[in-house]
Amino acid sequence: MIGPGSGSLTAAVAYHLARRAHWRGLEIAFWAITLLTIFLLPGKHLILTEIAILGLFALSLDLLIGYAGVLSLGHAAYFGFGAYAAGLFAKHGIIGEPFFALLAAGLATAALGFATSFLVLRGSDLTRLMVTLGVSLVLREIANRYDGLTGGADGLQGITVAPLFGRFAFDISGHVAYVYSLAVLFILFLVARRIIYSPFGLSLRAVKGNPLRAAAIGIGVNWRLVWIYTIAAAYAGIAGALLTQTAQFCSLDVLSFDRSADLLVVLILGGTGYLYGGLIGAILFKLAQDWIAGITPQYWQFWIGLTLVVIVLVGSERMAGLLGPIRKLVQKA
Amino acid sequence: MPFALETVGATVHFGGIYAVNEVSLRVEKGARHALIGPNGAGKTTLINLLTGVLQPSAGKILLEGNDITGLAPHRRVGLGLTRTFQINQLFGDLTPLETIGLAVSERMGSGGDWWRVAGSRPSVDKQIVEILERFHLADVMLERTATLPYGKQRLLEIAVAIACRPQVLLLDEPAAGVPEDERHEILASVAALPKDVTVLFIEHDMDLVFSFADRISVMVNGALFTEGTPDEVANDARVKAVYLGEDVVDE
Amino acid sequence: MLTILFDGVAYGMLLFVLACGLSVTLGLMNFINLAHGTFAMAGGYVAVVVVNRLGVPFFAALPLAFVIPAVLGVILERTIYRPVYARSHLDQVLFTIGLVFMSVAAVDYVAGSQQVFIQLPRALEGQFNVFGVGIGKYRLLIIVICGLIGVALQYALVHTRFGSRLRAAVDDPRAARGLGINVNVVFAITFAVGSGLAGLGGALGAEILGLDPQFPLKFMIYFLIVVAVGGTSSVTGPFLASLLLGISDVAGKYYVPKLGAFVIYTIMIVVLLWRPQGLFSRGSTR
Numbered sequence: 001m002i003g004p005g006s007g008s009l010t011a012a013v014a015y016h017l018a019r020r021a022h023w024r025g026l027e028i029a030f031w032a033i034t035l036l037t038i039f040l041l042p043g044k045h046l047i048l049t050e051i052a053i054l055g056l057f058a059l060s061l062d063l064l065i066g067y068a069g070v071l072s073l074g075h076a077a078y079f080g081f082g083a084y085a086a087g088l089f090a091k092h093g094i095i096g097e098p099f100f101a102l103l104a105a106g107l108a109t110a111a112l113g114f115a116t117s118f119l120v121l122r123g124s125d126l127t128r129l130m131v132t133l134g135v136s137l138v139l140r141e142i143a144n145r146y147d148g149l150t151g152g153a154d155g156l157q158g159i160t161v162a163p164l165f166g167r168f169a170f171d172i173s174g175h176v177a178y179v180y181s182l183a184v185l186f187i188l189f190l191v192a193r194r195i196i197y198s199p200f201g202l203s204l205r206a207v208k209g210n211p212l213r214a215a216a217i218g219i220g221v222n223w224r225l226v227w228i229y230t231i232a233a234a235y236a237g238i239a240g241a242l243l244t245q246t247a248q249f250c251s252l253d254v255l256s257f258d259r260s261a262d263l264l265v266v267l268i269l270g271g272t273g274y275l276y277g278g279l280i281g282a283i284l285f286k287l288a289q290d291w292i293a294g295i296t297p298q299y300w301q302f303w304i305g306l307t308l309v310v311i312v313l314v315g316s317e318r319m320a321g322l323l324g325p326i327r328k329l330v331q332k333a
Numbered sequence: 334m335p336f337a338l339e340t341v342g343a344t345v346h347f348g349g350i351y352a353v354n355e356v357s358l359r360v361e362k363g364a365r366h367a368l369i370g371p372n373g374a375g376k377t378t379l380i381n382l383l384t385g386v387l388q389p390s391a392g393k394i395l396l397e398g399n400d401i402t403g404l405a406p407h408r409r410v411g412l413g414l415t416r417t418f419q420i421n422q423l424f425g426d427l428t429p430l431e432t433i434g435l436a437v438s439e440r441m442g443s444g445g446d447w448w449r450v451a452g453s454r455p456s457v458d459k460q461i462v463e464i465l466e467r468f469h470l471a472d473v474m475l476e477r478t479a480t481l482p483y484g485k486q487r488l489l490e491i492a493v494a495i496a497c498r499p500q501v502l503l504l505d506e507p508a509a510g511v512p513e514d515e516r517h518e519i520l521a522s523v524a525a526l527p528k529d530v531t532v533l534f535i536e537h538d539m540d541l542v543f544s545f546a547d548r549i550s551v552m553v554n555g556a557l558f559t560e561g562t563p564d565e566v567a568n569d570a571r572v573k574a575v576y577l578g579e580d581v582v583d584e
Numbered sequence: 585m586l587t588i589l590f591d592g593v594a595y596g597m598l599l600f601v602l603a604c605g606l607s608v609t610l611g612l613m614n615f616i617n618l619a620h621g622t623f624a625m626a627g628g629y630v631a632v633v634v635v636n637r638l639g640v641p642f643f644a645a646l647p648l649a650f651v652i653p654a655v656l657g658v659i660l661e662r663t664i665y666r667p668v669y670a671r672s673h674l675d676q677v678l679f680t681i682g683l684v685f686m687s688v689a690a691v692d693y694v695a696g697s698q699q700v701f702i703q704l705p706r707a708l709e710g711q712f713n714v715f716g717v718g719i720g721k722y723r724l725l726i727i728v729i730c731g732l733i734g735v736a737l738q739y740a741l742v743h744t745r746f747g748s749r750l751r752a753a754v755d756d757p758r759a760a761r762g763l764g765i766n767v768n769v770v771f772a773i774t775f776a777v778g779s780g781l782a783g784l785g786g787a788l789g790a791e792i793l794g795l796d797p798q799f800p801l802k803f804m805i806y807f808l809i810v811v812a813v814g815g816t817s818s819v820t821g822p823f824l825a826s827l828l829l830g831i832s833d834v835a836g837k838y839y840v841p842k843l844g845a846f847v848i849y850t851i852m853i854v855v856l857l858w859r860p861q862g863l864f865s866r867g868s869t870r
Contacts, residue, residue, distance in 0.1 A: 119856075134852050217496075
């Protein structure tokens with residue numbers, strides 16, 4: 001409790017502000033278990049890689065939707081751009097070493113994100129949905145038309161990815177791919193976590209909650225949104241590049257609307273606004289997908305649709321209620 | 334010496350209606366300047382004009398003699414002009430601690446800092462504490478703003494504006510909607526503002542106006558009707574007529 | 585070139601009939617219904633089944649293509665749409681995307697994934713030749729029907745009691761309720777009519793736009809563009825927007841085939857940047 005007198009109040013203020021950023025027990029447990037999967041689940045590394053990539057992609061959208069309050073229906077644009085960038089770097093030998101290619105793809109996607117960020121600054125939710133959807137459709141059209149470059153509907157063929165750091169060749173069982181993806185995810189997660197608990201991150205929550213008030217305390221709303229949009233785009237681009245590098249293939253579906261829609265399902269499963277939602281949602285999503293694909297492979301879309309409808313009708317507060325205890329533990333512990 | 338805040342012929346019109354009509358208002362430095370008038374007189378519109386939420390159709394806005402007419406709202410805050418809203422505009426999901434902390438760190442220029450953990454600078458913490466204590470918010474500082482009682486929210490609304498260390502503070506009906514027994518806290522915090530801070534406030538509560546203001550401007554139908562010291566305005570028959578709707582008696 | 589203009593107008597009119605229901609839904613209940621295309625698809629498939637399988641004449645099939653989606657719309661609106669009105673835009677988007685996915689998969693399952701065609705009556709095949717300009721008979725029919733619908737909607741909106749109730753409810757639902765207008769009923773009727781029109785548009789458009797289970801997803805962006813550019817506060821706004829988009833799309837694809845599809849997206853982005861509330865609407869952004 002807060003005692004009388006400024007001295008202890010100052011201490012309390014400092015304590016409570018700093019405490020926001022403390023690592024909770026559950027967080028440490030989460031990452032410890034994740035680290036263990038490298039050793040304890042060697043047979044599952046292929047699907048775990050997919051989960052890690054999807055988790056990173058979902059994390060990037062959570063930064064937009066959960067923290068900045070920007071609704072996007074076209075986040076796949078950045079995922080796909082990064083994927084194609086990495087594919088082209090590898091195929092034409094522009095950047096041989098995968099990690100540098102990853103960084104380059106991320107930077108390129110960040111540039112694209114920066115350039116398109118001004119599109120979401122103005123307008124209502126509907127406008128934002130439309131404009132972001134429009135951008136992803138435009139990108140998909142471009143990839144479709146310029147098939148000399150992208151391979152069109154057949155996809156980018158003949159990608160061979162060189163060994164990581166010149167030493168670790170990507171193997172068929174996906175061990176190197178998994179450790180690589182997991183490491184990238186973890187590092188980017190740490191950076192995102194840092195951002196969230198910084199004054200900048202706090203200002204984003206303010207912008208999301210009440211942009212009028214945010215401006216009234218001196219926050220330059222537009223520039224904040226530009227920066228978070230750029231970062232979210234970069235993260236998505238890196239996730240896409242990871243996909244191309246680990247799968248050694250890239251096709252038009254990385255830019256499809258289905259990708260953006262799947263991502264929304266992931267976030268609704270895991271919850272937005274607390275960073276782990278994308279990761280937990282990715283795990284649930286992939287496991288469900290695996291299970292359902294075993295039963296009815298071609299009608300996966302129907303079950304996704306039904307899940308969305310049911311979750312919304314049941315109420316995402318109640319859904320969050322299922323995950324609520326977990327979420328509270330992560331946030332308060 | 335320039336006025337703390339000045340408008341020159343400020344006008345706002347949409348579609349034939351003059352919400353603000355050629356208003357030339359001058360606020361002295363350190364003043365406690367009240368802006369009163371019947372509902373719909375354009376007072377809040379004038380505040381929106383001063384803060385940049387609205388752009389004038391004509392006229393200029395000057396802060397300490399500098400033309401700020403074209404500046405975006407958040408830039409004006411940086412120059413020392415802050416406001417409160419008539420209806421609380423707060424961050425429902427943030428706690429008072431986070432809200433004040435945000436305002437202070439923005440003012441100290443670390444709003445763009447994405448690396449450091451918020452609250453790890455002692456200078457920031459001390460200022461947060463000072464504001465929390467002054468506005469009696471320390472006991473609720475960890476609760477979500479949306480769950481606070483209205484009086485506390487109102488205090489937070491004013492505290493946030495003060496946390497930005499303004500040179501000029503615009504208060505839009507600070508006591509509005511606050512229950513009778515909580516008004517004194519609001520009044521006290523407004524009365525305790527530093528003397529060098531200029532305050533322009535809109536109020537309907539005449540007790541507050543006459544006990545606090547050293548100058549009063551009256552707005553009617555978007556225009557400045559009259560202006561003067563509290564005594565002058567209190568004894569002006571035309572002002573009474575405007576408020577009570579009586580015919581003005583020609584002497 | 586006049587043929588292109590003509591084709592563009594036909595395409596635009598078709599878009600208008602398809603999209604006007606979405607415009608009113610958004611303007612009236614502030615509800616983003618991405619599943620609007622599902623009703624269009626329903627109407628199209630109804631027409632296909634009825635004409636191809638049951639031998640019903642084309643012109644008799646059109647009213648059915650209106651009625652069945654309208655009924656479907658009312659049923660869905662009363663049951664599962666209602667609870668979602670008050671939810672956030674994100675929830676509405678997720679909900680209606682879910683419906684689209686379900687409907688697309690269901691139709692794929694029942695009817696297969698290939699494109700379907702309606703057997704048009706002989707009388708509608710071919711063109712008239714008017715002063716050297718080729719006027720497709722089918723497209724002419726579309727222009728006539730959609731034009732009449734547009735006029736009828738505008739008349740209903742401006743000159744009937746229901747229309748003024750609708751306009752009041754769009755302007756301010758709470759005030760309208762205060763005046764005794766049953767906003768829920770107004771909305772149910774409007775939703776039904778909008779869905780029915782979408783269905784009619786789907787049936788009419790099967791020949792021109794191509795009908796397959798992916799229809800709601802393929803054309804979702806077009807409906808949204810019409811609404812975003814045309815605004816939600818009138819009939820004329822989406823009408824003009826549809827014409828603009830129809831003509832630009834057809835002309836773009838003809839003159840600049842490689843980049844034709846981009847014309848429509850670029851217009852959308854430019855318009856939304858310049859006037860986020862739409863080119864033709866009066867109101868503020870919602």
